[in-house]
Amino acid sequence: MTFEQKKYLHYQLLALTGEVDLHNSPQVRKQLLDIVESGNSVIVDFSALSYIDSSGIATLVEAYNLAKNNQLSLTIVGATGAPLQVMELTHLNKVFPMIDSLDEIKG
Amino acid sequence: MSMKRILHVEHSACTSQLCQIRDKVREACHVLMYSDSDINLITLVIDEACTNIIRYAYGGESGRIILEIFQHEDEAIFHLQDFAKCIDKSCLELRKTNVLEPGGLGLQLIYQVMDFVQLLPPRGSVGNILELKKHLPKGSQNDL
Numbered sequence: 001m002t003f004e005q006k007k008y009l010h011y012q013l014l015a016l017t018g019e020v021d022l023h024n025s026p027q028v029r030k031q032l033l034d035i036v037e038s039g040n041s042v043i044v045d046f047s048a049l050s051y052i053d054s055s056g057i058a059t060l061v062e063a064y065n066l067a068k069n070n071q072l073s074l075t076i077v078g079a080t081g082a083p084l085q086v087m088e089l090t091h092l093n094k095v096f097p098m099i100d101s102l103d104e105i106k107g
Numbered sequence: 108m109s110m111k112r113i114l115h116v117e118h119s120a121c122t123s124q125l126c127q128i129r130d131k132v133r134e135a136c137h138v139l140m141y142s143d144s145d146i147n148l149i150t151l152v153i154d155e156a157c158t159n160i161i162r163y164a165y166g167g168e169s170g171r172i173i174l175e176i177f178q179h180e181d182e183a184i185f186h187l188q189d190f191a192k193c194i195d196k197s198c199l200e201l202r203k204t205n206v207l208e209p210g211g212l213g214l215q216l217i218y219q220v221m222d223f224v225q226l227l228p229p230r231g232s233v234g235n236i237l238e239l240k241k242h243l244p245k246g247s248q249n250d251l
Binding site for chain 2: 019021022023051053054055057058061064065081082085086089090095
């Protein structure tokens with residue numbers, strides 16, 4: 001798993017690549033919480049993510065709750081395949097704002 | 108009809124091994140002719156079960172995990188064996204109701220995806236065997 005963080009409009013974009021599991025989800029957690037604790041809304045790009053387990057999902061939920069409590073947002077973009085199935089199975093696709101492409105983000 | 112063993116692998120109970128375990132589960136599920144969607148979900152469930160063994164059964168101690176996959180009649184049977192202290196069957200009870208609260212999500216996913224979940228008695232004096240069953244796709248049992 002690798003990730004890349006960059007600015008996108010007034011959001012911080014965190015692009016995840018590969019597979020997120022218990023082995024590497026603590027890295028994702030640190031990155032996500034750092035972004036939100038710095039007062040930024042975050043877009044998590046799933047376009048190149050092929051797998052995410054419950055520890056990764058729990059990390060997203062924690063960051064989402066923190067963002068919400070601070071009047072910030074956490075949006076997921078480009079989820080397909082196994083990661084989308086997990087989001088649907090946990091019904092988190094109805095909790096998180098989920099979009100197909102960055103074009104849907106308004107500045 | 109006897110049980111046909113599709114896979115037998117042994118790994119150290121370490122998070123760095125999860126990726127390899129998932130690859131082997133995907134291969135075995137292809138052999139069992141599951142759809143891509145089912146392969147994703149079964150792989151997730153086995154990964155979650157291994158994660159629980161690493162986190163809770165071994166609790167950070169070193170150990171081993173044996174994964175066996177069998178085909179029996181119209182079902183795939185998954186056995187995950189560890190050599191940690193025997194856990195209570197109540198550990199398999201679902202308690203969680205809200206996905207936004209921490210904890211228990213892995214177990215919830217296991218029950219959602221699998222048709223049958225139980226703990227078997229250990230083969231020796233220590234350890235646990237988690238048995239999971241899932242119906243095979245129609246037609247695959249005739250072709251194997």
